[in-house]
Amino acid sequence: MPRTATPKKLPSGKWRIRPTDPTTGRRVSRTFATRDEAILALRHAETIAAKRRIGIVDPPQRAPRTFEDLRAHYHMTKSAGNRCERDHLSIIGCHLEPAFRGMRVEAIDQFMVDVFAARIANGRAANTQRNILNQLGALLAMAERLGWIERAPHVPKPKVVIDPTKLRYLLGGEELQRFLNAAQRRSPKHYGLYALATYTGLRKGELAGLRWHDVDLAARRITVHCSFADPPKNGLGRRVPILNVAVPVLRQLRAQRESDLVFANRRRAMFGKRARIFYEDLHQVLASAGFPPHGRHGHGKSFITFHGLRHTFASLWVSNGGTLEVLREIMGHKTFKMTLRYAHLDQRRLDRNLGRFDSVGQCSSVAIRPTTRISASESASPMSAASAIRELQHHESLVNWEGLDEQREEVQRSGMEQTAMRSVGWANTNSQNAHR
Numbered sequence: 001m002p003r004t005a006t007p008k009k010l011p012s013g014k015w016r017i018r019p020t021d022p023t024t025g026r027r028v029s030r031t032f033a034t035r036d037e038a039i040l041a042l043r044h045a046e047t048i049a050a051k052r053r054i055g056i057v058d059p060p061q062r063a064p065r066t067f068e069d070l071r072a073h074y075h076m077t078k079s080a081g082n083r084c085e086r087d088h089l090s091i092i093g094c095h096l097e098p099a100f101r102g103m104r105v106e107a108i109d110q111f112m113v114d115v116f117a118a119r120i121a122n123g124r125a126a127n128t129q130r131n132i133l134n135q136l137g138a139l140l141a142m143a144e145r146l147g148w149i150e151r152a153p154h155v156p157k158p159k160v161v162i163d164p165t166k167l168r169y170l171l172g173g174e175e176l177q178r179f180l181n182a183a184q185r186r187s188p189k190h191y192g193l194y195a196l197a198t199y200t201g202l203r204k205g206e207l208a209g210l211r212w213h214d215v216d217l218a219a220r221r222i223t224v225h226c227s228f229a230d231p232p233k234n235g236l237g238r239r240v241p242i243l244n245v246a247v248p249v250l251r252q253l254r255a256q257r258e259s260d261l262v263f264a265n266r267r268r269a270m271f272g273k274r275a276r277i278f279y280e281d282l283h284q285v286l287a288s289a290g291f292p293p294h295g296r297h298g299h300g301k302s303f304i305t306f307h308g309l310r311h312t313f314a315s316l317w318v319s320n321g322g323t324l325e326v327l328r329e330i331m332g333h334k335t336f337k338m339t340l341r342y343a344h345l346d347q348r349r350l351d352r353n354l355g356r357f358d359s360v361g362q363c364s365s366v367a368i369r370p371t372t373r374i375s376a377s378e379s380a381s382p383m384s385a386a387s388a389i390r391e392l393q394h395h396e397s398l399v400n401w402e403g404l405d406e407q408r409e410e411v412q413r414s415g416m417e418q419t420a421m422r423s424v425g426w427a428n429t430n431s432q433n434a435h436r
Helices: 035-054 067-077 085-100 110-120 126-146 174-186 188-200 204-208 244-255 280-288 306-319 324-331 336-345 382-394 401-413 417-435
Strands: 015-017 030-032 221-224 238-241 294-296 299-301
Touching: 015 035, 030 035, 067 085, 067 126, 085 110, 085 126, 110 126, 174 188, 174 280, 188 204, 188 244, 188 280, 188 306, 238 324, 306 324, 306 336, 324 336
Parallel strands: none
Antiparallel strands: 015 030, 221 238, 294 299
């Protein structure tokens, strides 16, 4: 059994203990200023030795981790191959690191998170706040999984309400024709890209990564399985129908085919995420077609963005009678809530349901027989008596009032005399007014 020791006073006035180290089995010497401190330390050492004997081991002490360590681990494990790597690192560098630089991760508590959330709320849109706070929540959740903190604090996020009336897109008819004519004057490649984006609803990354073996003109299907060189959004592929208006566009592009890519740059390679054809060239085509820039946050912006062509496809689909269920499948929306943004464009969705209940049939007015009596089992229940009175009120104009006294006697036996008489009085008054 391990040897222990009692505090011993030294000539210097200090107190020494010599407990046994449970790891090495040797006695160690420790000194304290007072006897009470020596006794507490000795008891602590004895407790540790007892835990070791019965197999109980204290959890290891966490090494101090800083916010920089958390950022480095996130960059090493999560950012690689992430579709939004650039945006995530920008949020961390511009917003999170200045607020938590040099701070230990375990020191980031609920109070600090609430203060940070309140500070970034000034002058920022709700969607921007949510993106920043989502990134903070992801970092803290990672620290909890790594065991750097016991429990991640709650990160409050503002609710983002999407106003579908603020989506910018081209209207059908004259606006769309004017835009496509301007794109045709720019080059056949610009026209093919912008027209196919409008007629299929594909994202720019899906169009940039589209290859000819993904296009089946015979079956009228486009298979989407990548976005640029990455997996598609939500990680799920889908099939998009080739509408009649898109067939001549694809045939023209196939006749001018230069590589396996449907849309290739001058080097016959894939367009990058920041390619001019998605931004500057589109803005110039819109300007040449007579679409003025609109103000946003005090700055002039293009009439629509490239993603606005996707909104154009959805708006034209719904306004021309297409269903939301099929639109969700074509657009690749993860939730139906995203597709519902276009529901207000279907002006005929209510008119199409006016005859929804025609096959159900209508209720016919049938006179109540005056000899109908309330059975003893029905009169024993107050609800049955009340239901009978309501039925009499509903058919007041058809009731033969000569048999009403007999029914009143049955109601009185069930203890509902006062309620029944009041209801009968209302029925008489209504009937007299109706006959007048």
